[in-house]
Amino acid sequence: MNETVLSRDPAVQPQSPKGAPLLGCRDLGVLRDGRWLIRGVDLDVRRGEIVSIVGPNGGGKTTLIKSLLGIMRPSAGQVTRAAGIRTGYVPQRLAVDRTMPLSVDRLMTLVRRASRAEIVAALAQTGSDHLVDRAVQELSGGEFQRVLIARALLNRPDVLVLDEPVQSVDFTGQVELYRLIASLRDRYDCGVLLVSHDLHVVMRETDRVLCLAGHVCCTGAPGDVSRSPEYTRLFGPTAAETLAIYQHAHDHAHGPAGEIVTGDAHNHFHHHGHED
Numbered sequence: 417m418n419e420t421v422l423s424r425d426p427a428v429q430p431q432s433p434k435g436a437p438l439l440g441c442r443d444l445g446v447l448r449d450g451r452w453l454i455r456g457v458d459l460d461v462r463r464g465e466i467v468s469i470v471g472p473n474g475g476g477k478t479t480l481i482k483s484l485l486g487i488m489r490p491s492a493g494q495v496t497r498a499a500g501i502r503t504g505y506v507p508q509r510l511a512v513d514r515t516m517p518l519s520v521d522r523l524m525t526l527v528r529r530a531s532r533a534e535i536v537a538a539l540a541q542t543g544s545d546h547l548v549d550r551a552v553q554e555l556s557g558g559e560f561q562r563v564l565i566a567r568a569l570l571n572r573p574d575v576l577v578l579d580e581p582v583q584s585v586d587f588t589g590q591v592e593l594y595r596l597i598a599s600l601r602d603r604y605d606c607g608v609l610l611v612s613h614d615l616h617v618v619m620r621e622t623d624r625v626l627c628l629a630g631h632v633c634c635t636g637a638p639g640d641v642s643r644s645p646e647y648t649r650l651f652g653p654t655a656a657e658t659l660a661i662y663q664h665a666h667d668h669a670h671g672p673a674g675e676i677v678t679g680d681a682h683n684h685f686h687h688h689g690h691e692d
């Protein structure tokens with residue numbers, strides 16, 4: 417493992433202290449085709465913390481991170497970004513066709529140039545340097561995700577943004593991947609923003625959770641987590657079986673677009689509320 421190749425050069429960019437806000441938004445909204453995909457979202461990712469965005473399909477998780485990264489244009493509110501920070505992004509989907517012949521080495525440099533030494537060093541950070549000459553289409557789901565994380569590390573990010581990093585990975589692999597992400601946070605003292613469908617594995621390594629269903633349903637520390645039938649309905653029975661679930665009382669419902677619906681909430685998309 418070569419720490420020096422990827423280490424930050426303080427002469428080039430002084431690092432802000434732990435806890436310093438790096439990336440976030442205020443009252444962020446994205447309107448497309450007359451529909452608010454997300455609305456009124458406040459978020460901060462600070463140096464040294466892992467923030468997880470959870471929520472149902474179509475809840476706007478990808479929309480939020482793409483807006484934070486400048487890939488999608490917000491329609492309301494503000495993105496806040498500390499001066500000079502670098503981001504590393506592990507997208508949910510890659511524009512490259514995984515069935516096309518492509519080596520890991522080449523995949524690593526599709527978006528930004530890097531030397532062979534830098535590529536191998538980045539891969540080593542995710543325990544995948546032995547894969548450098550392999551064909552991408554031969555990789556397992558877990559190996560592929562590790563390579564993508566290594567690729568994001570090439571940018572020496574202050575904030576690592578991962579959109580569903582454990583997709584196509586089995587349960588044990590998911591635990592290992594989240595441990596890896598936590599160890600990268602410790603090693604680089606970066607902030608981490610990650611998206612997940614569910615709560616159960618992500619909770620073990622996360623500092624703060626934001627539940628997004630068009631708007632922020634709730635946000636807080638995983639220490640506040642406990643079981644809740646409403647969350648079981650939202651995230652499925654696995655979440656309830658494997659982990660305490662985010663603590664909040666449930667007092668409203670959301671319609672299909674995430675809007676708050678009052679009245680007979682049980683007939684709606686999901687039903688929950690806030691303690692705070």
Ligand SMILES: Nc1ncnc2c1ncn2[C@@H]1O[C@H](COP(=O)(O)OP(=O)(O)OP(=O)(O)O)[C@@H](O)[C@H]1O
Nearest residue numbers: 448449453471472473474475476477478479480613
């Ligand atoms: N550019 C766009 N124009 C119009 N609608 C969009 C656009 N991008 C996303 N959407 C819609 O916005 C909603 C939120 O999508 P998004 O991908 O952000 O949700 P998500 O929470 O990441 O979902 P998933 O968990 O399925 O990945 C969806 O209904 C989607 O179809």
